[in-house]
Amino acid sequence: MSKSILVLPGDGIGPEIVAQALKVLDKINQQFDIGMVFEEGLLGGAAIDAHGVPLADATLARARAADAILMGSVGGPKWDKLDRAIRPEKGLLKLRSELQLFANLRPAILYPQLADASTLKPEVVSGLDILIVRELTGGIYFGEPRGIRTLANGEREGFNTYKYSESEIERIGRNAFEMAMKRNKRLCSVDKANVLEATVLWREVMDRLAPEYPEVSLSHMYVDNAAMQLVKAPKQFDVVVTGNMFGDILSDAAAMLTGSIGMLPSASLDKNRRGLYEPCHGSAPDIAGQNIANPLATILSAAMMLRYSLDQEPAAQAIELAVSKVLDQGQRTGDIMSAGMTQVGTDAMGDAVVAAL
Ligand code: NAD
Numbered sequence: 001m002s003k004s005i006l007v008l009p010g011d012g013i014g015p016e017i018v019a020q021a022l023k024v025l026d027k028i029n030q031q032f033d034i035g036m037v038f039e040e041g042l043l044g045g046a047a048i049d050a051h052g053v054p055l056a057d058a059t060l061a062r063a064r065a066a067d068a069i070l071m072g073s074v075g076g077p078k079w080d081k082l083d084r085a086i087r088p089e090k091g092l093l094k095l096r097s098e099l100q101l102f103a104n105l106r107p108a109i110l111y112p113q114l115a116d117a118s119t120l121k122p123e124v125v126s127g128l129d130i131l132i133v134r135e136l137t138g139g140i141y142f143g144e145p146r147g148i149r150t151l152a153n154g155e156r157e158g159f160n161t162y163k164y165s166e167s168e169i170e171r172i173g174r175n176a177f178e179m180a181m182k183r184n185k186r187l188c189s190v191d192k193a194n195v196l197e198a199t200v201l202w203r204e205v206m207d208r209l210a211p212e213y214p215e216v217s218l219s220h221m222y223v224d225n226a227a228m229q230l231v232k233a234p235k236q237f238d239v240v241v242t243g244n245m246f247g248d249i250l251s252d253a254a255a256m257l258t259g260s261i262g263m264l265p266s267a268s269l270d271k272n273r274r275g276l277y278e279p280c281h282g283s284a285p286d287i288a289g290q291n292i293a294n295p296l297a298t299i300l301s302a303a304m305m306l307r308y309s310l311d312q313e314p315a316a317q318a319i320e321l322a323v324s325k326v327l328d329q330g331q332r333t334g335d336i337m338s339a340g341m342t343q344v345g346t347d348a349m350g351d352a353v354v355a356a357l
Contacts, residue, residue: 002035003310006066008043008059011079011088012283013293013346014072020295020350021070021302024319027354028306032315039066043095044074044088044283054091060098063276068309069095070302071278076285097137101268101276102168103175104136104247105304108234108254108264113327117259117336120231125257130237131183132254133176134247136268138168139198141244162198164243169205171271176241177213186238188219190226190246202243223250230254255280262294262335265301267308275309277301291345294333296323299353322356329356 007022009015022038029036041059048054054074063069074088084090095101110118110128118125143161150156173189180187189206191199203220210218221229223246229236230253242250255264264280279297287293300323307316331352332341344352 002037003067004065005036005038005305006059006062006069007038007040008069008071009040009046010043010072010074010283011045011076012073012285012288014044014074014283016289016291016346017279017293017295017298018070018072020346020353021298023350023354024299024322024357025070025302027357028315028319031318031357032312034306034310034312034315036310043071043091045076045079047091048079048082048086048088053086054088055094060095063095063099066274068274068305069276070298070305071276072298073279073281073283075283076288095276096268097142099274099276100137100270102135102137102271103172103269104134104251105179105267105269105308106132106134106251106255106264106280107266107304108132108251108258110258111263111324111327113324114259114263114336116338118257119259120234120257125234128234128257130234130254131179131239132247132251133172133179133239133241134251135164135168135172135241135243136247137244138164139244141248162196162245164198164202166201166205169202170209172241173206173209175269176239177209177216177218180216180239181213184238185216186219187216188221188226188237188240190221190223190240190242190250192223192246193220194222199243206241226250227253230257251280260294260336262297262333263300264297265304267301267304269308273308275305277305277309291347292334293346294335295346295350296333296353299323299350318357319353322353325356326352 009018108130115122115126140162143163146160148158193199193203261281269275303316303319306312330341
């Protein structure tokens, strides 16, 4: 049976890095006989230029019909002065919310070959393998009421609402427990239950779910401590589950433990594991079109797509192994370059992964 993949290269380095992931997927398609069929669409600035909106209805309809979506990145200075409502990022936010992609998975893996790239001591981070599961469609980023109002005394006040329903917490909780079952069976739920009622409920729901996953050991941590522990002893974590805002911040911190944002993939899944796969980094306009961007985060996102949405674990592992082989060979893009290694461009890095397959 064929699998339809909607490819949204986006802006900046997006088209260059997605092209490399497509080369890799083409090879995997032949090797594992997966039957992936690819079609391309426009998102972000590219869609604004063509259609006047960052996500056209027709593209959204194609995204709904696809088995998975592979994306590059969106945005850039060209569109920064546009009205907020039609900025490139709005297209991505709309895609996430319309498709109910509530579970954002961000692995932070430090390949031993790149231990020197981290700002932390190699012994603290070498072999690091954390999965952060961030709730993506609720919490304070979406809570109503919100806005800026003028008080009776004439002073202005900004306000947002932090809320989570039990069912929202339960679905992200189940997702995280299931991820933990497939890994080292340790789940740390991060909240601020000493201050925020919304997260008192969060903690209650996580505790209620725990007996259904007896093999998983569940712990709780306040977000301030979690931030500290992430830089102090990050290897204590296996899977971390948290709300939208805390996850936003902690996953960026975890990403930087690994030294290069150019290596980090991500997945955003709905309840049926249909998903949007993209690198954690942005469109890097400063290096776009120069054939120097690191395509490995996008290639590793394609591996996640095979694992979570297409149920092709061996194919996912083959890509991850090929990436590791290429690093063993000493091939590096500029962002992960170190003494004694061979610097290669975006295109050559994509070719090297294909060759390693
Ligand atoms: P960025 O991640 O694009 O770039 C930050 C720095 O990392 C830059 O110096 C860039 O050159 C470098 N970098 C990023 N990816 C790289 C790669 N693959 N290889 C080598 N170096 C890489 O973040 P930014 O500069 O804050 O944002 C640029 C644009 O991207 C903005 O318009 C922003 O809104 C957008 N953005 C989009 C997404 C997304 O599409 N999901 C996420 C973040 C930022």
